[in-house]
Amino acid sequence: MIQGSMVALVTPMTPDNTLDWSALEKLVDWHLEQGTDAIVAVGTTGESATLDMEEHLAVIKAVVDQVGGRIPVIAGTGANSLTEALQLTRGARDAGADACLLVTPYYNKPSQEGLYRFHKTIAEQVDIPQYLYNVPGRTGVDMLPETVLRLAEVPNIQGIKEATGDMVRARTLIEQAPDGFIIISGDDATAVELMLLGGKGDISVTANVVPKAIAELCSLAIAGRAEEARALNERLMPLHQAMFVEANPIPVKWSLMEMGRIQSGIRLPMTPLDERFHDRVRDALQGADLV
Template sequence: MFAGSMVALVTPFEKDPGGHGGRIDEKALRHLVDLHVKEGTRAIVPVGTTGESATLSHEEHEKVIGIVVEQAAGRVKVLAGTGSNSTEEAVALTRAAQRIGADGALVITPYYNRPTQEGLVRHYETLAARVSFPMVIYNVPARTGVNMLPETVARLAGIQAYVGVKEASGSISQVIDLMDRLEGRMAIYSGDDMLTYPILALGGHGTISVSANLVPRKMADLCDLALSGDLTGSLRIHRELVPLHRALGLETNPIPIKTAMEIAGMIGSFMRLPLVPMDLANRAKLEKVLGSLGIPSGGRR
């Protein structure tokens, strides 16, 4: 249902009196949606980690999804972030995304309370029992404190609602194990830009990418080439983008990607506390990488 390059979309903010992220910048958000449609992104993934969902109110969460759905206007799929560390809240957010008109939901494993593997199964079983909607499981242990093991994901593979899994454990070995256990019953997407090419080469179906915010066409081409069987062409783009992927990991996501987009003249880099502007030394490193990719300060791709 979902395949290719999907962007983990940033949420642009206006500047508040303190210089941090204030109100949602609707005009900039709509512009980003149009950009991704033009540049070949296959699905837009708003209000995830990169979209600063942790600092959005429920009203803002729904507002962002609504803006993206309206602006996409069926030209590209919308996979809305709806996860929570509360099963009840995840149900409510997923129902809201369905009501608003998203095509599916990206549901992160519950964070902070660190459920057991059995707890994860029951969380996702409950969600699927109460919301009839295409969903992608999101495993990102560095953010949540819990690693959803391949055998745990496989227990959910027979549930029709779960169409895929975004795997961001950082372990290729885990991805291989996951593929063996799923046997094609769910799609597998990269949740780590550095591993997108290897995962595609192993049989993955796409990526939910941070880098695609800045270089949507390159990420779209990387995925499209790999999925069409041109692994050599895909590898060429992957190698070109490795320095960017590394630079976007210099600080906590989405600080570097928002800074990069501001440098490129795409959006303001305003973030909500507790996220703060990028360290100047790291910003200089990022600017150097962008320059090497032909994205000069203040310029546009």
């Protein structure tokens, strides 16, 4: 079972917005040193929406090769086109990824039956473990718990990244999902509470800047050590909040640049962090002794 701290890794870019392969390798090595449990390559934080197909698969392959089997690599392969999602998922499998993360098909606004058939088709056609990803604030579509539970019965579909922050929903899924189907947080601020309910990890933006702390947080919460987990999360809350003062991954890429770990590249329509947020994000980084 994949569980624990799963960093939603940024995709480093140079100032002219070409992919920075050297920085990517160094980020992967840093996460391995810091105790990150799994790496999610080319998800939302990895700017999947601005990479072309060739770049997308090349980043997955580069992460897989650099990790070298030491921890699992989960590839973001969702799309609003079934053909594209199939192509990306097959490509990730062929690149050696351990699993794929597939966001609900955005913009199309499908019905619950459409969501069910879309994910079931991919699971049946591509032999690799798959995780659903529900983030209605970005996609414009909400995969309801009853649809998740239907899909939980499909071979290859092994869990969901639930990013609504809704603990009532999380509890329902955790209590009703079949054995072997896991619930993972996709919301740093509420991840501790989801894991204390029985969730198995956090696909984390904040882990990009404090990987060791998020790995510890997940370990404590999954073990049920509620007081310690909540105390650590309270200390990390300024960072959680700072990472979302503008749309992800704008603040986290700016933070990593301030920390000297990546260059300034970010692709349109995303723009560099607005100057009015610089002090707030820098204060959060300084409070965590990161700059």
